[in-house]
Amino acid sequence: MAAPAPPLLSLEHVTVLRGAREQRPALDDITLRIAAGEHVCILGPNGCGKSTLIKTITRECYPLAREGSSISILGRERWDIFELRSKLGIVSPDLLASCTTDATGRDVVLSGFFSSTRIFPYHHPDPENLERANEALARLGIAHLAERAVAEMSSGEAKRTLIARALVHEPQTLLFDEPGNALDIAAQLQLRDSMRELARSGLGILLVTHHVSEIIPEMERVVLLREGRVIADGPKSSVLTAEHVSNLFGVAVRLGQEDGFFHLY
Known part of the structure; x- marks a missing residue:
């Protein structure tokens, strides 16, 4: 019998500061475990620590070293950053902001093999890299963007190109950090469709957002994060209530649901 996959994330009493000169924590004594293959949404207002959580997973941010505090990613406490990001x-x-405007869609996707956002002269993609990049573009329905510069793409096209980049090295889990920002309605719907297809394909998905409308039906679990602390964690049906969401955002809201999607009013 095969051993169970290690969890994507295991945090025990982790604190991460907002910056080297700041003493305010972005994540404040947080304990959180996310299993491999889970579909989880981290929901919270701006500034609550959601993006810091993503950067802690990718090792762009590091927690304070304290007794009783620990962090492991995919079952390991120490990683070569390039191996982890693969x-x-x-x-x-x-990532989108760091893409140079003259980079083509294929360049951006290929850059995923090198943990960059464009292809530099010292990068040498091989034929397998090129094939997998073209497959990722086709999977997202954007093969026509392969030769188009990022500067000539709509925000939705650029976002789907980033998703293709994320898929190119066949990751175990996709991390979405506020993916719907700056997208028009049509692009938001396309994004949701892409996320649903990826979730149904068996990939683990961790979504961080402040929009309940981005939570796809395939998300089984929701974690509410406020001021760097988890205030609720559990099945979507029990966590996404008007009472919990009103408490999270500090304003009275009503919560509606249709076809598995939620909306506030």
Whole structure:
């Protein structure tokens, strides 16, 4: 019998500061475990520590060293950053902002093999890399963007190119950091469809967002994060209530649901 896969994430009493000069924590004594293959949403207002959590997973941020505090990613406490990022597909605003406007769609996707956001002269993609990049573009329905510069893409096209980049090295889990930001309605719907297809394909998905409308039906679990602390964690049906969401955002809301999607009003 095969051994169970190690969890994507295991945090025990982890604190991460907002910056080297700041003493305010972005994550405050947080304990959280996310299993491999889970579909989980981290929901919270701006500034609650959601993006810091993603950066802690990808080792862009490091927690304070304290007695009783521990962190492991995919079952390991120590990682070569490039090896770790080859096992995680990342879609974030920071990545999009770092893409040079003259890079083509294929360049951006190929850059996933090198943990960059463009192809530099010292990068040498091989034929297998090229084949897998073309397959990732086709999977997202954007093969026509292979030769198009990022500067000429819509925000939705650029976001789907980043998803193709995230898929190119066949990761175990996809990390989505506020993926719907700056997207128009049509692009938001396309994004949701892409996320649903990827979830149904068996990939683990961790979504961080402040929009309940981005939580796809395939998400089984929701974690509410406020001021760097987990205030609720459990099945979507029990966590996504008007009472919990009103408490999370500090404003009275009503919560509706249709076809597995939630909305506030």
